[in-house]
Amino acid sequence: MQAVDWYAANGKMPRFYVPTALNEGHSVTLPEGVARHVTRVLRLGAGAPLVVFDGHGSEAGVRLAEVSRKQATVSVEAVWAGRFESPLQVHLGQAISKGDRMDYAIQKAVELGVAAITPLYTRRGDVRLKGEREAKKLAHWQAVAASACEQSGRATLPPVHPPLSLDEWLLQRDEPLRLMLHPATESGLQAERSPAAAALLIGPEGGLAPDDIEAARAAQFTPLTLGPRVLRTETAPVVALTLLQHLWGDI
Template sequence: MRENRLYTEQPLDIGELIELEPRPTKHAVQVLRLGSGDPLTLFNGDGRDYNGEIETSTRNQVRVRIHSASPPEPNPPLAIRLALGVSRGERMDLALQKAVELGVSSIQPLFSSRTLVRLSGDRLAKRAQHWQGVIIAACEQSGRRRLPTLAPALALLDWLQQQQDGGILLHHEAAKAITELRYPQLGQQTDHPAGQQAEQKAEQQSSQETAQPAGRQAEQHGGQQAAQPAGRHAEQQPVHQPWPRGRLTLLIGPEGGLEPAERDYAQAQGFTPVRLGPRVLRTETAPLAAIAAIQTLWGDFRG
């Protein structure tokens, strides 16, 4: 049976009777078609799911009795902040929705010189409210119990001036692939136990291979390359991806990408340009591919 989950801004506790706000009320009644006696799971971003049952339901009012609460959602081994150039309409919505489903912890919308969408004042406030709704809906669907933070939209250069830790800059012509990144380019070691264990294991294996003659290394990998020079063999060693520290910023431009001067400034602020394969990705595709790669290399896709 499908679990119906809805977000509420209210404090939640076991035994309480909650009257839902207009947005979740409308969704429960008109979209999910729920009525009295139906189970409903609520969450408010505190990290828990609250399981309850609808006691009363009308077109404009839904009251839910909370019966139990789940354990808190674990913190991710790597908190990913997506700094994303604002794109048009559905492209931005899709990027936000899928980024939330893939596990980003925060989102920073940015206006760059190639941004085609110009927003300010009331229009920007309404769009930000819409983006927040996209994030909430993605959490409801994906089972996330903590809402990613949506930061106020900023001009790219203003935002870069505030950055001290750097991160990853996605660019299709970058010299390095994301799999070639080494740990010092991404920051210091994470405090997460899984990250420490992975880093220690990679360092130990790398040290052992470096200390062994080329022929001995080849024997341990099947004996096929014992006659090759050490330099040639070293190029064929598997890449061990060390863990970045507990957070990582991913910077991606809007349609058309960032201007060369903007990329240069980002690099001056500590961002490392990387590419994702040989293809040019659309603005709504690039964040999803990059986040999936980061989660696979260093995040919670590891297990």
């Protein structure tokens, strides 16, 4: 059974990230948070259909088999390959911002098909995370990405990498297309090339410092403007990724 057949037979149903192997005919114990949502929030019982995905590109139609106060088990009835990954692999380097701005940037980037995200420490950035605080933030951001995959229909979970300094991230880049948002330029996207992968650099509130801009230029990043208006750091990736997906992806 394929995805269209499963949905046709069962109608609209909840969809969850379950990081485990999905094999037809096998049983899977749902993670605690998913089980709690299924049984206590949605109040679903044995026999209810669900869709789950493993984060590595596989999706499955499952049915609740056993439900108790402590756990929920599903039986895997059909497995298929996820269908909604973009042909353009974009690695987003996003300057870390305060509050829920970073959550918003990650959520929307995942919805727009980003392949990977690295939070960045930049010279003008005013957020610095260390030790346990950084680990908790990273786990939270990955959960935001997983939730965005559940909502958007993606079966591959983009990794949110541990935060890096901008200089460290630049050293790792080998994408054929490398872009940095920089309002003090008149350069826009050109549609002649059709890259398989791209790196996109978004600075903090207030923009990238001159030293950051020069470091990015030295790493072969091309300055890019998104028009005459200055966008917030969490809005910029939404606009830039939409344009990239329109030119070379699947929008």
